[in-house]
Amino acid sequence: DPSLLVIDVRNDDNGGGRIAKSLHIPDGETTFCPSEVVGIAFRANCGSICNALTRGRKDKIVLHCMESARRGPRCAKRLLDYIEETKANYDNVCKKSKKKDENRSNDDLNNQCCANDDCGFKDWKPRIYVLWGGADLWIRRFWDDRELVEDFDPEYWSFGGDDHNKIPVNSNDNVLRGSHCDYLRPVDQPQTEWSSAGRGMKK
Numbered sequence: 001d002p003s004l005l006v007i008d009v010r011n012d013d014n015g016g017g018r019i020a021k022s023l024h025i026p027d028g029e030t031t032f033c034p035s036e037v038v039g040i041a042f043r044a045n046c047g048s049i050c051n052a053l054t055r056g057r058k059d060k061i062v063l064h065c066m067e068s069a070r071r072g073p074r075c076a077k078r079l080l081d082y083i084e085e086t087k088a089n090y091d092n093v094c095k096k097s098k099k100k101d102e103n104r105s106n107d108d109l110n111n112q113c114c115a116n117d118d119c120g121f122k123d124w125k126p127r128i129y130v131l132w133g134g135a136d137l138w139i140r141r142f143w144d145d146r147e148l149v150e151d152f153d154p155e156y157w158s159f160g161g162d163d164h165n166k167i168p169v170n171s172n173d174n175v176l177r178g179s180h181c182d183y184l185r186p187v188d189q190p191q192t193e194w195s196s197a198g199r200g201m202k203k
Contacts (some may be wrong), residue, residue: 005041005058009075010065010135016156017139017149019064019131027071034082037061042124061128068134069189076130087122133192 006022008014009032014024023040025032041058061079065071131138142148143160154160185191 001060002056003059004062005060006062006064006131007037007075008065008135009063009071011071013066014135015153017135017143017152019135019138020146020148020150027065027075032075032078034079037079038083038086041126042121057124059124059126061126062131063128064131064134064138066134067136067185067189067192068130068132072130072134076128080128083126090122136192 006019008018008022008024009027010024011026011028014026018024025037041061043057063072063076063079065075139149139152139157143152143157152160
């Protein structure tokens with residue numbers, strides 16, 4: 001879907017594979033920048049982190065972390081708040097501009113309000129989603145499908161090697177095997193039905 005943008009907000013636990021065509025923008029006050037996401041999704045301003053397959057305006061934005069329990073929802077909320085606040089500021093700037101110079105044409109005023117390639121931003125209504133189960137469940141289900149998972153590393157996940165040669169792709173057996181070696185689930189976050197906590201739990 002050319003209108004879909006998938007953003008991986010995992011931090012150092014993003015090894016071992018990723019959702020195909022996703023962009024890695026780590027969670028954090030200084031690393032996850034909602035304005036950068038808007039630049040990519042609305043203005044197609046990708047810079048060096050995008051490939052040709054991600055270009056073009058996006059109307060559906062999916063965020064995820066390892067399990068989409070905390071970081072994914074947090075970043076989705078930050079993005080939604082940023083879009084709403086920016087639209088509110090946009091309205092205020094345009095209203096002030098029109099009050100200051102009522103003699104200017106509507107076209108001139110609209111061009112001023114659309115500075116920095118923001119024409120249509122007020123009417124842009126992206127749907128923002130959090131991927132249920134995160135990268136953990138997605139990769140466990142689709143690890144053997146290169147159109148859905150890129151750079152899968154069986155050593156990282158402790159499954160997907162020669163012992164899986166006879167297991168059908170997307171089998172439930174894949175979901176229940178292995179553990180991700182770099183992810184430490186927070187101590188107060190419940191274990192999922194499909195995944196153990198990796199090597200341990202954060203304290």
